[in-house]
Structure formats: C-alpha cells, structure tokens
Amino acid sequence: MLENSIFVLLALFLLLGSAGMVGFKQTLFSAISFMMAMLALAGMFALLDNSFLFLAQIMVSVGAVVVLSLLVIVSVNVKEENLPKEPAKFRWMLFAVVLVAPLAIVIYKALTYMPHTWAKTGEGYGSLKMMGMTLFKDWVLPFEIVSVLLLAAMVGAIVIARKEPSNDA
Amino acid sequence: MEHVSTTSPYFGVFVLFVITFGAFYATTVAARWASRALARKDTEKLKLSIYECGPEVTKQPNRISTQFYLFALLFLLFDVEVVFMFPWAIDFKLLGWFGFVEMLMFILLLTIGFIYAWKKGALEWHNIK
Amino acid sequence: MFEQLFLILPMAIVVMGAFVLLLLSKTFSLDKLNLVAVFFLSLSFIIEILRFGTTTVCYSFPEIFGKMYIIDDFSILFDLMFTAGAILTLLINTAYFKSRNYYNGEYFALILFSVFGMMILAHSNELVTAFIALEIASLSVFALVGYHKYNKVSSEAMMKYMILGSMTGAFFILGTAFIYGAVGSTNLEDIAAYVNVPAEKDLVLVLIGGIFIMVTILFKMGAVPFHSWVVDVYQGAPFPVTMFMASTFKIALFAIALRLSLIDFASLNIVWSEILQVITVLTLIGGSFLAITQKSIKRMLAGSSVVHSGYMLIAYSSIGLGSDMAAPAIMFYLISYFLSAAGAFGILSFIATGSKKMMTYEDFKGFSERRPYLSAMMAIFMLSLSGFPSTIGFLGKFYIFTSAIESGQILLAGLGIVTAFISVYYYFKLIAMMYFYPSTDQQKKFPFDFSGLLIGVMAMMVIWGGVGTSLIPFIPGANGLIDIAKQAIDSLQNVL
Numbered sequence: 001m002l003e004n005s006i007f008v009l010l011a012l013f014l015l016l017g018s019a020g021m022v023g024f025k026q027t028l029f030s031a032i033s034f035m036m037a038m039l040a041l042a043g044m045f046a047l048l049d050n051s052f053l054f055l056a057q058i059m060v061s062v063g064a065v066v067v068l069s070l071l072v073i074v075s076v077n078v079k080e081e082n083l084p085k086e087p088a089k090f091r092w093m094l095f096a097v098v099l100v101a102p103l104a105i106v107i108y109k110a111l112t113y114m115p116h117t118w119a120k121t122g123e124g125y126g127s128l129k130m131m132g133m134t135l136f137k138d139w140v141l142p143f144e145i146v147s148v149l150l151l152a153a154m155v156g157a158i159v160i161a162r163k164e165p166s167n168d169a
Numbered sequence: 170m171e172h173v174s175t176t177s178p179y180f181g182v183f184v185l186f187v188i189t190f191g192a193f194y195a196t197t198v199a200a201r202w203a204s205r206a207l208a209r210k211d212t213e214k215l216k217l218s219i220y221e222c223g224p225e226v227t228k229q230p231n232r233i234s235t236q237f238y239l240f241a242l243l244f245l246l247f248d249v250e251v252v253f254m255f256p257w258a259i260d261f262k263l264l265g266w267f268g269f270v271e272m273l274m275f276i277l278l279l280t281i282g283f284i285y286a287w288k289k290g291a292l293e294w295h296n297i298k
Numbered sequence: 299m300f301e302q303l304f305l306i307l308p309m310a311i312v313v314m315g316a317f318v319l320l321l322l323s324k325t326f327s328l329d330k331l332n333l334v335a336v337f338f339l340s341l342s343f344i345i346e347i348l349r350f351g352t353t354t355v356c357y358s359f360p361e362i363f364g365k366m367y368i369i370d371d372f373s374i375l376f377d378l379m380f381t382a383g384a385i386l387t388l389l390i391n392t393a394y395f396k397s398r399n400y401y402n403g404e405y406f407a408l409i410l411f412s413v414f415g416m417m418i419l420a421h422s423n424e425l426v427t428a429f430i431a432l433e434i435a436s437l438s439v440f441a442l443v444g445y446h447k448y449n450k451v452s453s454e455a456m457m458k459y460m461i462l463g464s465m466t467g468a469f470f471i472l473g474t475a476f477i478y479g480a481v482g483s484t485n486l487e488d489i490a491a492y493v494n495v496p497a498e499k500d501l502v503l504v505l506i507g508g509i510f511i512m513v514t515i516l517f518k519m520g521a522v523p524f525h526s527w528v529v530d531v532y533q534g535a536p537f538p539v540t541m542f543m544a545s546t547f548k549i550a551l552f553a554i555a556l557r558l559s560l561i562d563f564a565s566l567n568i569v570w571s572e573i574l575q576v577i578t579v580l581t582l583i584g585g586s587f588l589a590i591t592q593k594s595i596k597r598m599l600a601g602s603s604v605v606h607s608g609y610m611l612i613a614y615s616s617i618g619l620g621s622d623m624a625a626p627a628i629m630f631y632l633i634s635y636f637l638s639a640a641g642a643f644g645i646l647s648f649i650a651t652g653s654k655k656m657m658t659y660e661d662f663k664g665f666s667e668r669r670p671y672l673s674a675m676m677a678i679f680m681l682s683l684s685g686f687p688s689t690i691g692f693l694g695k696f697y698i699f700t701s702a703i704e705s706g707q708i709l710l711a712g713l714g715i716v717t718a719f720i721s722v723y724y725y726f727k728l729i730a731m732m733y734f735y736p737s738t739d740q741q742k743k744f745p746f747d748f749s750g751l752l753i754g755v756m757a758m759m760v761i762w763g764g765v766g767t768s769l770i771p772f773i774p775g776a777n778g779l780i781d782i783a784k785q786a787i788d789s790l791q792n793v794l
Binding site: 006009010013016029032033036039040043046052055056059060063064065067068071072075128129131132133135136137140143144146147148150151153154155157158161162 | 180183184186187188190191194197198235236237238239241242243244245246248249250251252253255256257259260263264267268271272274275278279281282285286289291
C-alpha cells in the first residue's frame with residue numbers, strides 16, 4: 001500500500017514535470033519542471049530498490065544535466081519579449097498528442113503483455129555491489145566502449161564549443 | 170512484496186524532499202500567477218526606470234563566453250565517468266586484478282581525452298575575455 | 299590469447315589511430331595528420347582483406363566479453379567498406395580541407411572514432427553494444443556536421459540532426475528494453491532462440507521492441523516518414539562530411555539492419571514486410587519528389603540518397619517474403635551506391651575547393667569544355683546512380699528488382715522501376731547541363747593531382763563492376779562481387 005501511494009505520487013510529479021517542461025513559455029520554468037521530472041524518476045528507481053540507478057540519476061541527470069541547462073538559461077538571460085512567438089502552441093501540442101496516441105496505445109499494449117509474475121529478486125538485488133559485479137563481469141565490452149563514447153563526445157564538445165584563438169577577429 | 174528502500178530510514182527523507190520540491194514548485198507558480206493577477210499595472214515612466222544613484226543606466230552587454238559551457242560539458246562527462254567508479258570501488262576486492270585492469274583501461278582512455286583537452290587549452294581560464 | 303587479440307586488431311588499430319591523432323592534433327600539420335589517419339585505416343583495411351573468407355565464425359574473448367563481439371565474413375565485408383569509405387573521404391578531400399580555415403586536427407580523429415563505432419556496430423552480437431556503437435558513430439558525425447561552426451547553415455544542420463538523432467536514438471534503447479522484458483537477454487542468439495520457439499503471447503513484446511529499433515535505423519537511413527532532416531543536414535555539412543555520411547554512415551545502418559532481420563527476427567519477418575512495404579513506397583515517392591525539386595546539386599544528391607534507401611528497402615522487405623537473393627542484393631547495392639555516391643560527392647567537393655558558392659545546375663553549364671575529364675567522370679557516376687546499363691548501378695538495381703519479383707512483390711518492383719525512370723530526369727539534367735550548353739569561361743590548364751586520379755579509379759571501378767567480365771582474374775568483377783556478398787550472408791546464417 002505504501003509503495004503504491006508513493007508510486008502514484010512520484011508518477012504524478014513525473015507527469016506534471018514533463019508537461020510543465022513542454023508547456024511553460026519561460027525557459028527557466030521549463031528547466032525546473034525538468035528537474036522535478038528527473039527527481040521523480042530517481043524516486044522511481046529508489047522504489048525499485050536500485051540504489052545504483054538512483055545515485056546515477058541524481059548525480060548525472062539532476063546534478064549535471066539540469067545544472068548545465070540552468071547555467072545556459074541564466075547566462076543567456078533571454079527577455080520574455082525575445083522568446084519565440086508560439087501563437088498556436090497548445091493547439092499544436094494537442095495535435096501532437098493525437099498523433100502519438102497510437103504509439104501510446106502500442107506501449108500500453110506492450111506493457112499488458114509483460115509477464116505478470118516475476119522471478120523473485122535475490123539477496124542484495126539492486127545494491128551497488130550486485131550492480132558492480134554485473135557491470136564489470138558480464139558487460140565488459142559495453143563498459144569499455146562507453147569510455148570511447150565519452151571520449152568522442154568530449155572531442156566533439158571541445159571542437160564545437162571552443163572558440164579558436166586564430167578566428168577571434 | 171517487501172522493499173528494502175521503503176523500509177530504509179532515508180527513503181522517507183527522500184520522499185519528503187521530492188514532496189517539498191513539488192510544494193515549492195507549486196507555490197512558486199501560484200505566487201507568480203497571483204502576483205500577476207493582483208498587482209496594479211502602473212506603467213509610469215519614472216516608476217519603471219532603474220535607480221542607479223543618478224547616472225544613466227547603460228545596458229550591459231549580455232555576452233558570456235562559450236568557455237563556460239565547455240567547462241560545464243566537461244564536468245558532465247567526467248561526472249558520468251565518476252558514476253562508474255562507485256560500484257567498482259565497492260567491488261574492488263571481489264573483482265581482483267581483472268577489475269583493476271578493466272578500470273585502468275577505462276581511465277586510460279579518458280585520460281587521453283583529458284590530456285587532449287589540456288593541450289588544447291580547453292581548461293585554461295586566461296583566454297576568456 | 300594472442301589469437302584473440304589478433305581478432306580485434308583491425309578495430310583496435312582504428313581506435314589507436316584516433317588516440318594518436320588526438321594527441322598529435324596540435325603539433326602536426328593537417329597534411330601529416332591526414333597521412334597518419336590514412337595509414338592507420340589502411341593498416342586495418344589490409345588486415346581485414348587478408349582475413350576475409352579465411353576465418354570461421356567466432357567470438358572474440360568469449361570468456362570476458364561473453365558473446366557480444368562476433369567475427370564473421372559479413373562483418374568483415376562491412377569493415378572493409380567502412381575503412382575504404384573513410385580512406386577515400388580523406389584522400390579525395392586533401393585539397394578541400396586546406397582551402398577552408400575551419401579545419402583542424404580533430405577532424406581526422408572524429409572520422410576515425412566514427413569508423414570505430416561503425417565497426418563495432420557491424421561486429422556486435424548484442425543490442426546494448428550495438429546501441430553504444432551506434433551512438434559513438436552518430437556523435438562523431440554530429441560534431442563533424444557542425445564543423446564549420448561560424449557558418450549558420452552548418453550549425454543549424456548540426457542542431458537539427460543532433461536533437462532529432464538523439465531522440466530517435468532513444469527509441470533503440472526503449473525497444474531493447476521491451477525485448478529484454480520478453481526474452482530476458484539482449485544477446486541476438488538468445489533472442490533468435492526465443493523467437494523461433496514462440497510462446498504465442500509474448501511475441502507481441504518482441505515485435506513492438508523490434509519496431510522501435512527499426513524506427514532508429516530507418517531514421518538514420520532517411521526513410522520517408524523520418525526524412526525531414528536529410529536534405530538540410532546534407533547541405534549544411536561540409537562536403538567531405540556529406541560524402542562520409544552518404545557513402546559510409548548509411549552502409550553502417552544496413553549492417554545492423556541486415557544482422558537483425560537475418561538472425562534475430564528471422565521468423566517475424568512476415569510482419570515486418572508489411573510495415574516495410576508501406577515505408578518503401580513512401581520513401582521512393584517522397585525521395586523522388588525531394589530530389590526533383592532541388593536546384594543545388596548537393597541538395598539533389600541528398601534527396602536522391604533517400605530514393606536509394608528506398609531501393610534497398612525494397613530488397614529488405616523481400617527478405618521476409620522468402621527471397622534468397624534479397625540480402626546479397628542489398629550488399630551488392632550498398633557497394634555500388636558507395637562507389638557512385640562517394641565518387642559524385644568527391645567530384646563536388648573537388649570542384650568546391652576552388653570556389654565558395656553553392657553549386658546549382660546552372661553552374662555546371664558547359665562544364666565539359668572547362669574540365670573534360672572531370673565531367674566525363676561525373677557523367678559516369680550520374681549514369682551509375684540512375685541505373686544505366688553497363689554501370690555497376692544497373693546491376694545493383696537489377697538484383698534488387700529480381701529479389702522483389704522473386705518474392706512476389708511485383709507492384710513494388712514496378713514502382714522501383716518507375717522511380718528509376720524519374721531519377722533519370724534529375725541525374726541526366728546535370729549531364730545535359732555539362733555537355734549541351736556552351737561554356738562561359740575559357741578552358742584553363744589544371745594541374746594533375748592525386749584526388750583527381752583517385753576519382754578516376756573509382757569511375758573505372760563503376761564501369762568495371764557493371765561490365766561484369768573478370769578481365770583480370772585477381773580482381774573480382776560483378777559476378778565476383780555478388781559471390782562475395784553471398785559468402786558474407788552465408789557466414790551470417792551459419793551462426794544458428
């Protein structure tokens with residue numbers, strides 16, 4: 001019962017945050033809504049007993065991604081009148097909702113086809129210890145190429161974001 | 170179904186945190202809405218001008234170097250790297266030399282990136298104008 | 299141990315090359331960096347070509363990696379195409395990047411990272427690995443598209459591609475999650491085993507997961523409901539990058555798509571075919587429309603690349619309807635499209651080295667008088683792209699339509715032939731512009747250079763592949779190529 005009520009609460013926050021992220025005109029409000037959604041998602045992971053994902057979610061999504069976007073928003077400081085005009089925004093959003101409704105039905109169908117009985121989770125499931133053993137014993141190749149992914153992303157970010165000293169003029 | 174998390178003493182704190190955050194958020198939106206709705210709209214010129222001890226207020230050029238974004242992006246990337254180290258540190262003894270070499274390779278690859286960023290001058294402050 | 303290391307050597311060489319290039323990017327000149335990059339890629343290429351056809355299907359480091367990294371003729375053939383594509387991109391554009399001031403050393407490292415991602419993608423036998431590999435390849439390409447960062451068109455193209463690409467990339471991992479939910483494993487063999495012994499009800503989950511994975515692949519191919527980025531991104535990207543994307547990156551997606559449909563979802567293919575038929579029809583018609591309406595040559599080639607995806611999708615949907623010819627036909631078409639498109643983009647960037655304006659049809663008026671050899675080669679590539687007999691493009695289309703007819707999709711084959719006739723309009727318009735209009739400039743003497751020679755060799759290969767006679771027994775003609783493709787596909791099916 002407790003889990004269910006917490007789940008409903010978190011799901012509510014997740015939905016509100018996501019809707020707010022898309023709906024708000026002011027970018028700062030959007031970013032804060034996004035942060036709320038990410039926090040609620042972290043709560044979901046905690047509810048699933050998965051401490052590693054909880055930690056990663058808080059550290060990366062909330063701690064870094066949201067802070068990064070907030071930094072951009074605050075430093076660019078767009079005035080309200082300079083924001084792009086979106087006259088029929090909510091009509092478009094309604095249109096988009098109608099458009100993706102079949103997709104939502106498909107996902108719902110997929111979820112109803114999920115097996116209803118789950119294997120009982122073993123001792124220490126979702127703990128950092130178990131997660132680490134799975135990650136470093138069974139998923140060696142993905143783990144190693146993630147570092148190449150990060151490296152490529154870093155090079156790309158530096159190339160795109162850095163101002164070349166020679167082109168200063 | 171018995172959840173470890175829900176019985177953990179800190180879980181309540183986290184839920185409280187999320188709820189507080191939601192409440193804060195709701196109040197902010199409500200306050201904004203309320204002040205918009207209730208405030209008297211007075212568009213007198215003097216009232217709207219900014220008081221700056223006499224001198225004319227000049228508009229500050231709002232240009233911030235992209236260097237800051239670069240720092241934030243690099244922080245994000247190294248942050249992701251660090252996340253992988255937590256479970257590794259906990260399982261260090263269990264994994265033994267194998268895990269050690271594995272992590273060494275992971276860090277080595279990112280160190281190459283770090284050296285590159287350093288040589289490129291992406292971490293230097295002084296070329297921010 | 300060393301045997302195992304030898305198996306991953308080509309991939310390791312490419313990623314080592316990327317590291318070396320990164321660390322040298324400040325100290326070496328662009329010319330030297332280019333040579334270093336080509337050196338590493340050719341080393342990898344040579345090892346792969348020695349290995350092709352001699353290795354049996356095996357896994358690298360099975361006790362450490364699990365069964366995630368597979369080595370078979372199929373992936374080796376794709377590796378050969380990736381490395382060859384990157385080498386050609388680098389060598390043909392040696393003059394181009396010197397004429398633009400925005401290039402620096404990381405350009406080469408990013409290309410090598412991208413090739414590394416594609417190689418892992420071709421070798422991956424597991425969905426999460428495939429996802430990460432796809433992301434490595436795409437992230438590098440995102441950065442390459444926006445390389446001209448002081449140009450608004452280039453930056454806009456990058457933003458558009460990055461946002462749409464990341465969003466559709468998420469579908470891949472969502473689909474993987476669904477499949478994991480049903481099967482309990484992301485390994486392709488486990489999934490194949492699960493799918494082939496169906497427990498009726500649970501296949502829905504696999505099917506939906508597969509559809510989501512397909513969304514990502516179709517988006518990156520530029521099939522029609524997901525095509526809105528293609529023309530803008532191809533136009534905004536610098537010429538070498540457009541060439542790299544059109545010729546090499548597109549091939550990588552077929553690597554994973556073929557592996558999935560031939561191993562993974564083999565018994566579900568009937569269901570795919572229906573979806574794919576609709577997408578194929580849309581892609582052929584929409585792509586033709588995109589290509590016809592363009593004035594700029596670069597945009598026209600971008601639009602026509604959508605049509606070429608459509609041709610390959612014809613064969614792709616025939617796989618499920620029991621055509622044995624379909625999969626080798628796709629491989630053959632990939633090789634033919636790779637040669638012709640890389641050649642056409644290569645010539646464009648070769649010409650663009652000297653001028654900075656956008657190239658429209660008008661600019662090619664009387665080109666044959668100014669540069670007779672280049673325009674002859676351009677004409678060859680255009681003929682091949684439109685599928686004119688005696689070029690490799692004709693044979694590619696021939697195999698594709700054969701496979702469609704073999705599987706009973708007569709209407710689809712008919713539509714493909716109609717689209718091929720439409721494509722004659724926009725390809726031959728360029729040939730007409732080059733040959734039937736007087737030149738405004740005088741013929742100038744142009745220095746002979748290496749890029750031109752390379753494009754010439756590619757034009758010869760296009761003709762050679764089409765004429766189909768193995769004049770010299772060592773180098774395969776068309777029959778040899780289709781045999782190679784069949785051999786690669788066979789190696790894929792031996793796994794089960």
